[in-house]
Amino acid sequence: xxxxxxxxxxxxxxxxxxxxxxxxxxxxxxxxxxxxxxxxxxxxxxxxxxxxxxxxxxxxxxxxxxxxxxxxxxxxxxxxxxxxxxxxxxxxxxxxxxxxxxxxxxxxxxxxxxxxxxxxxxxxxxxxxxxxxxxxxxxxxxxxxxxxxxxxxxxxxxxxxxxxxxxxxxxxxxxxxxxxxxxxxxxxxxxxxxxxxxxxxxxxxxxxxxxxxxxxxxxxxxxxxxxxxxxxxxxxxxxxxxxxxxxxxxxxxxxxxxxxxxxxxxxxxxxxxxxxxxxxxxxxxxxxxxxxxxxxxxxxxxxxxxxxxxxxxxxxxxxxxxxxxxxxxxxxxxxxxxxxxxxxxxxxxxxxxxxxxxxxxxxxxxxxxxxxxxxxxxxxxxxxxxxxxxxxxxxxxxxxxxxxxxxxxxxxxxxxxxxxxxxxxxxxxxxxxxxxxxxxxxxxxxxxxxxxxxxxx
Amino acid sequence: xxxxxxxxxxxxxxxxxxxxxxxxxxxxxxxxxxxxxxxxxxxxxxxxxxxxxxxxxxxxxxxxxxxxxxxxxxxxxxxxxxxxxxxxxxxxxxxxxxxxxxxxxxxxxxxxxxxxxxxxxxxxxxxxxxxxxxxxxxxxxxxxxxxxxxxxxxxxxxxxxxxxxxxxxxxxxxxxxxxxxxxxxxxxxxxxxxxxxxxxxxxxxxxxxxxxxxxxxxxxxxxxxxxxxxxxxxxxxxxxxxxxxxxxxxxxxxxxxxxxxxxxxxxxxxxxxxxxxxxxxxxxxxxxxxxxxxxxxxxxxxxxxxxxxxxxxxxxxxxxxxxxxxxxxxxxxxxxxxxxxxxxxxxxxxxxxxxxxxxxxxxxxxxxxxxxxxxxxxxxxxxxxxxxxxxxxxxxxxxxxxxxxxxxxxxxxxxxxxxxxxxxxxxxxxxxxxxxxxxxxxxxxxxxxxxxxxxxxxxxxxxxxxxxxxxxxxxxxxxxxxxxx
Numbered sequence: 001x002x003x004x005x006x007x008x009x010x011x012x013x014x015x016x017x018x019x020x021x022x023x024x025x026x027x028x029x030x031x032x033x034x035x036x037x038x039x040x041x042x043x044x045x046x047x048x049x050x051x052x053x054x055x056x057x058x059x060x061x062x063x064x065x066x067x068x069x070x071x072x073x074x075x076x077x078x079x080x081x082x083x084x085x086x087x088x089x090x091x092x093x094x095x096x097x098x099x100x101x102x103x104x105x106x107x108x109x110x111x112x113x114x115x116x117x118x119x120x121x122x123x124x125x126x127x128x129x130x131x132x133x134x135x136x137x138x139x140x141x142x143x144x145x146x147x148x149x150x151x152x153x154x155x156x157x158x159x160x161x162x163x164x165x166x167x168x169x170x171x172x173x174x175x176x177x178x179x180x181x182x183x184x185x186x187x188x189x190x191x192x193x194x195x196x197x198x199x200x201x202x203x204x205x206x207x208x209x210x211x212x213x214x215x216x217x218x219x220x221x222x223x224x225x226x227x228x229x230x231x232x233x234x235x236x237x238x239x240x241x242x243x244x245x246x247x248x249x250x251x252x253x254x255x256x257x258x259x260x261x262x263x264x265x266x267x268x269x270x271x272x273x274x275x276x277x278x279x280x281x282x283x284x285x286x287x288x289x290x291x292x293x294x295x296x297x298x299x300x301x302x303x304x305x306x307x308x309x310x311x312x313x314x315x316x317x318x319x320x321x322x323x324x325x326x327x328x329x330x331x332x333x334x335x336x337x338x339x340x341x342x343x344x345x346x347x348x349x350x351x352x353x354x355x356x357x358x359x360x361x362x363x364x365x366x367x368x369x370x371x372x373x374x375x376x377x378x379x380x381x382x383x384x385x386x387x388x389x390x391x392x393x394x395x396x397x398x399x400x401x402x403x404x405x406x407x408x409x410x411x412x413x414x415x416x417x418x419x420x421x422x423x424x425x426x427x428x429x430x431x432x433x434x435x436x437x438x439x440x441x442x443x444x445x446x447x448x449x450x451x452x453x454x455x456x457x
Numbered sequence: 458x459x460x461x462x463x464x465x466x467x468x469x470x471x472x473x474x475x476x477x478x479x480x481x482x483x484x485x486x487x488x489x490x491x492x493x494x495x496x497x498x499x500x501x502x503x504x505x506x507x508x509x510x511x512x513x514x515x516x517x518x519x520x521x522x523x524x525x526x527x528x529x530x531x532x533x534x535x536x537x538x539x540x541x542x543x544x545x546x547x548x549x550x551x552x553x554x555x556x557x558x559x560x561x562x563x564x565x566x567x568x569x570x571x572x573x574x575x576x577x578x579x580x581x582x583x584x585x586x587x588x589x590x591x592x593x594x595x596x597x598x599x600x601x602x603x604x605x606x607x608x609x610x611x612x613x614x615x616x617x618x619x620x621x622x623x624x625x626x627x628x629x630x631x632x633x634x635x636x637x638x639x640x641x642x643x644x645x646x647x648x649x650x651x652x653x654x655x656x657x658x659x660x661x662x663x664x665x666x667x668x669x670x671x672x673x674x675x676x677x678x679x680x681x682x683x684x685x686x687x688x689x690x691x692x693x694x695x696x697x698x699x700x701x702x703x704x705x706x707x708x709x710x711x712x713x714x715x716x717x718x719x720x721x722x723x724x725x726x727x728x729x730x731x732x733x734x735x736x737x738x739x740x741x742x743x744x745x746x747x748x749x750x751x752x753x754x755x756x757x758x759x760x761x762x763x764x765x766x767x768x769x770x771x772x773x774x775x776x777x778x779x780x781x782x783x784x785x786x787x788x789x790x791x792x793x794x795x796x797x798x799x800x801x802x803x804x805x806x807x808x809x810x811x812x813x814x815x816x817x818x819x820x821x822x823x824x825x826x827x828x829x830x831x832x833x834x835x836x837x838x839x840x841x842x843x844x845x846x847x848x849x850x851x852x853x854x855x856x857x858x859x860x861x862x863x864x865x866x867x868x869x870x871x872x873x874x875x876x877x878x879x880x881x882x883x884x885x886x887x888x889x890x891x892x893x894x895x896x897x898x899x900x901x902x903x904x905x906x907x908x909x910x911x912x913x914x915x916x917x918x919x920x921x922x923x924x925x926x927x928x929x930x931x932x933x934x935x936x937x938x939x940x941x942x
Contacts (some may be wrong), residue, residue: 270836271845278836288834 001025002066003361004092006052006082007073008035010330011098011124014350015070015357020045022444024361027061030073053081055089063090068361072098080104080116087117096120096360100241120360124353128328129245131352132301135326135345136250139228139299140221142207142345145370146214147381147434148413153214154185154379154434156372160225161204171198173223182212182220183420185410185436186377193377193438195408209372209379211410211434213418228323231298235259235322236276237283237313238304239269242328242349246301251276257292259283283313286320295321303328314343366447367432377438379410382450384431392449393433399423404445406438462518464530465511468537471603472508475538476501478594479545482587491581493549500544507541525939532934534599535922539563542591549584556911563918564906565591566599567925568807570679570777570894571917573907577684582665585682589672595925596676596807597646597710604639645713646807650675653702660694674699677706677807679777679894686902687767687780696767696780707734707774709805729842730803730813737813741797742769745790752787765790773797775809777894784901791897795884798893809892809924811861815854817841822851860928864920865890871916877909885909889920 001024005012008030016039020026026045029052030036036047050057052073063069069086071079079097086092097118104110104121111118134144142156159166164176170184187194188207194200202208202224210220221227232255236243239260247258247269256276260266263280270278281288283304294300300317302310307329314325326345329335335346351371359369359380368381388395392402398409398421412419413432419425427433437446483497522530542565543558553561557573564571565588577585594602632638654671658664666682673680683689687696705713708731715724725731746758746765755761764781771778772794783791800816802808821839828837838845865886872882877899884896885906895902900909906917923931933939 266836267838267845270838271840274840274843277832279832279834280836281834291834292832 001068001361002062003027003068003070004029004058004061004063004066006030006069006071006079007098008032008039008047009072009074010350011072011353012070013039015072015354016045017043017350018354018358019361027066029057029061051078053078053085055085058082058085058090063092066090066092068092068094068096070096070357076101076104080118083118084116094119094360096122096357098122098124100125120357122353122356124349125241125245127353127356128242128303128347128349129249131347132242132246132303132326133249136231136234136254136299138217138221139231139324140225143372144217145372145379147368147379147411148418148432150214151413151416152211152411152418152434153217154209154211154370154410154436155217155221156207156209157221157224159202159204159206159208162226163202163222163224165223166202166204166225169199169201170196176223177219180212180216180219181418181420182210182216183410185209185211185379185408186438188377193406195406195438209436211420211436229298233257233296233298235292235294235297235300235317237300237302237310239265239278240303240305242303244269244272246303247273247276257297259288259292283309284316286316289313289317289320297322299324299326301326301328307331307334311338311343318342366450376440377436378440378443380435380437380446382433382435384427384433384450385429387429391429391451393427394429394431396427397423398425398427401427401449403435403449404442406442407446408436410434410436460518460520460523460526461529462515463520463522464526464533466515466519467522467530468533469508469511469515471534471538471599472511472541473505474603475541476504476508478590479504479587481590482545482583485586486581486583489582491583493545493581493583496545496548497583497587499548500541503544504541528930528933528939531600531926531930535566535926538599539566542566542587545584545587549581554911556914557907560906560914560918561588562591563921564894565589565678565680566595567892567921568592568596568673568676568678568775568809569889569892569921569924570673571889571896571900571906571921572680573905573914575684575905575907577682578689580682582682585669585680586665586672588680589669589678589682592676592678592680593650593672596678596706597643601639601642604636641714641718642710645710645717646675648717649702649705649713653698656698656702657695660698661692662690662695670699671702674702674776674778675706675807677703677774677776677802677809677892679771679775681778687771687778693763696763699778700767700770703770703774703776703778704735704738706776707738707802707806707808709803710807711805712803727842728803730817733817734801734803734813737797737801738770738773741773741793742766745769745793748790749786754786769794769797772893772895773801775802775891775893777888779895779902782901782903784897784903795887795893795897798891799887809890811858814841815857818846818851818854819858822855857928860932861890864923864928868916868920872913875910875913875916877913885913885917886920889917890924892921892924 003019003024003026005016005026005028008028016026016028020043027048028039028045029048031051033049036049040047048057048061063086069092071082073079076099083095083097086095095118099105099121100123109115111121138144140157142158145154165173184196186209187196208224212220234254234256236247236258239258243258247256251273257279258276259279259281260269261282266278266280279292294317300322302313304310310327310329314327318325324344327343328349329346330349335348338346355369355371359366366380366382370379372379384391384393386394409421411421411434435446437443479497479501483501486494486497539559539562542562546558547553561573632641650671653675654667657667657670669682687699709728712724712728742765746762749755749761749765750758767780768783775798798810800811800813802810802812804812804814818839825837825839839851868886869883881898881900885900888894888896900906
């Protein structure tokens with residue numbers, strides 16, 4: 001597939017990085033030559049220097065015969081203009097646009113075909129905010145993902161000594177909580193995945209992925225570790241786009257302190273926030289943290305633009321007594337270095353945000369993709385169409401479906417019902433399948449399964 | 458630099474228009490065939506001729522007004538027009554001296570509603586109408602009216618209008634053109650007054666009383682054509698109508714204007730003051746009712762509630778009508794009512810006092826100071842309806858409060874020095890500077906200001922003027938820097 005990516009910022013780069021490995025022809029457009037050079041040095045793609053909203057630049061980037069345009073520059077307006085140009089002048093079939101301002105999203109007509117005609121609008125900051133909000137709601141989880149409009153959730157939990165199931169085989173789960181239908185989708189021990197069987201024994205330190213109806217999630221987590229107290233006090237480090245969104249999303253339910261270094265940004269924050277307390281200062285300033293009682297914080301979320309600052313402030317806060325610390329870390333090597341160490345959760349924004357985008361890029365009828373474990377594994381939601389002849393899933397029992405080893409169908413959402421997959425469950429047309437893939441390399445094979453063959457129209 | 462001649466030229470036009478305003482009571486006088494006809498005829502003539510002469514003299518010097526001229530114009534309008542307004546009173550009642558007459562018309566134009574006259578019921582209808590018409594004109598503001606109907610103020614009109622509008626933040630424009638804004642405000646004001654008159658009639662008043670009371674209700678003035686004020690009617694229905702329209706008069710007319718234009722109640726909800734104002738008045742009315750009942754002032758709770766609601770609303774909105782002599786109540790109730798009148802009404806309303814918005818800003822500023830001691834590094838903006846309020850506005854409000862407090866203390870001292878008791882002196886200054894009306898003791902609801910000496914009357918007159926023009930406009934004119942070239 002030929003793809004033009006506008007903007008080589010954090011989102012643009014990580015999208016490019018992900019797509020380039022999946023055999024796509026990628027051209028990246030940006031106004032910053034240094035960024036482009038950096039990208040070209042690392043990845044096998046073409047770059048064009050210039051403004052993404054200028055038709056001549058777009059032509060140079062080969063927009064006329066591309067299959068997809070992904071506009072992820074810093075500016076909403078540039079993205080929208082590029083999208084409209086791509087549709088009117090160049091007939092680009094698929095146009096994905098990153099939009100920050102909620103104003104554009106609040107009126108449906110702005111994105112409709114008679115206006116800017118956007119196929120998919122993504123807001124990475126919003127996705128990250130939702131991700132962190134979930135972590136605050138479920139303080140025990142490492143990651144919480146929702147499928148089928150929030151009916152089903154997948155949580156990653158680290159098993160701790162003291163959880164009723166720890167040290168026992170998985171089949172005991174049904175005895176412990178008979179009323180709850182749940183499924184352990186995968187277990188990671190160290191870095192190696194284990195596809196769970198009934199007699200797999202959960203050990204302390206395992207990272208367990210469980211799938212259950214959203215209202216049952218807490219009970220399932222309770223099996224794996226004792227529950228923490230609910231979060232009440234949250235300190236947010238960094239009042240950038242993510243910090244502000246996060247504070248706005250949760251300021252009604254939690255006591256929030258937000259620390260920002262830039263004085264003018266502090267004024268903006270204090271104007272836009274009603275209840276959160278805006279503090280001016282350095283996040284790694286021990287005196288400030290102490291004065292603001294970091295030791296009583298249930299959670300510190302460091303979301304500045306600076307990886308090192310986030311890491312250091314989290315380490316500092318943890319040493320000073322903060323209960324849990326979450327750091328936003330862009331560099332993948334740092335993430336792997338720090339997860340499960342002093343820092344409770346390291347979030348990689350690129351991995352957290354590009355799932356939605358990837359779902360759109362891929363073929364088949366995949367409606368949702370979530371990256372797990374820093375992009376090593378993925379959970380995806382796919383809709384199956386057709387019948388027994390045209391599709392390789394429909395009308396078959398789960399055990400009949402030719403899934404590659406390392407992939408498993410975890411659950412089926414049929415209408416409003418959530419069905420945990422068993423070997424003899426039969427897949428029907430229009431079912432949403434939630435599939436767990438422990439290795440990303442298996443993805444192309446899995447995607448093929450959900451395609452409807454050419455004969456079916 | 459201030460240029461007196463262009464200012465006088467504009468003033469001359471306003472005087473001529475003011476002469477036309479006297480035609481209304483003159484018509485009423487002809488209609489009722491009352492004794493004040495000649496007084497009004499002469500007054501119209503004198504006013505008109507004075508205005509026309511001034512106009513002719515200053516015609517060659519006319520020029521567009523600057524902001525600074527505006528202060529002088531407003532100061533002159535509010536001191537000169539009451540003088541002309543006294544003419545009919547002085548000519549009809551030769552025994553009335555100028556000091557008392559001027560006090561009466563200043564009390565009318567500033568919507569204070571304190572009176573030196575007694576035997577109102579026996580006055581000719583035209584005189585009563587004139588008093589209440591003055592209140593109505595003063596309620597929304599003479600300059601606002603001038604901007605609405607006279608093109609002569611031009612672009613400078615917006616700055617000049619600001620000097621007369623009440624409240625700390627005067628920059629919100631309702632329409633792109635200032636003339637349209639002024640017209641809109643007056644239209645809403647007139648429409649509400651008409652509605653009020655009709656409902657008064659329906660509730661049992663005669664036509665004349667309905668019109669006169671509608672004038673003084675919407676303007677939160679408080680003049681009545683009866684000595685007993687609303688007590689004369691002794692009708693719960695009429696009192697309820699009065700309470701309703703007084704509450705309306707205490708809300709920002711800009712908000713009324715938006716509500717009229719959009720035909721929805723949403724503007725009231727987003728108004729930063731209306732909610733606090735209504736809640737405060739409602740809670741106070743209930744509290745005072747319970748207080749009166751508990752102290753056995755009234756035998757039944759419902760009677761206590763009826764008198765409490767009417768008088769609390771009337772004093773808190775700075776109207777100053779009375780339905781009973783609240784001076785007889787235990788001292789807490791009337792003092793609490795005086796306290797309310799200092800700040801209950803909204804900015805941009807026809808009410809007086811500090812205004813709710815300033816009170817809100819002060820409370821928030823105080824809380825901010827407390828918070829900043831606990832969190833020295835915190836950014837704590839003062840906000841109203843989600844909007845940040847700039848520090849310079851807070852400073853302006855602080856300065857206003859300081860001068861306001863200083864004025865109250867200074868004038869109370871003057872009245873004390875002249876021999877009044879503390880309760881009379883203090884309450885008189887408060888009700889005059891807040892443009893309310895009846896105070897306590899000697900100037901209580903059952904008495905009039907006629908008992909005051911000339912000196913005391915002049916102190917009260919000045920208090921009413923500086924209260925109506927929110928201090929700065931009058932004070933700025935007497936600073937030397939204002940006149941320096």
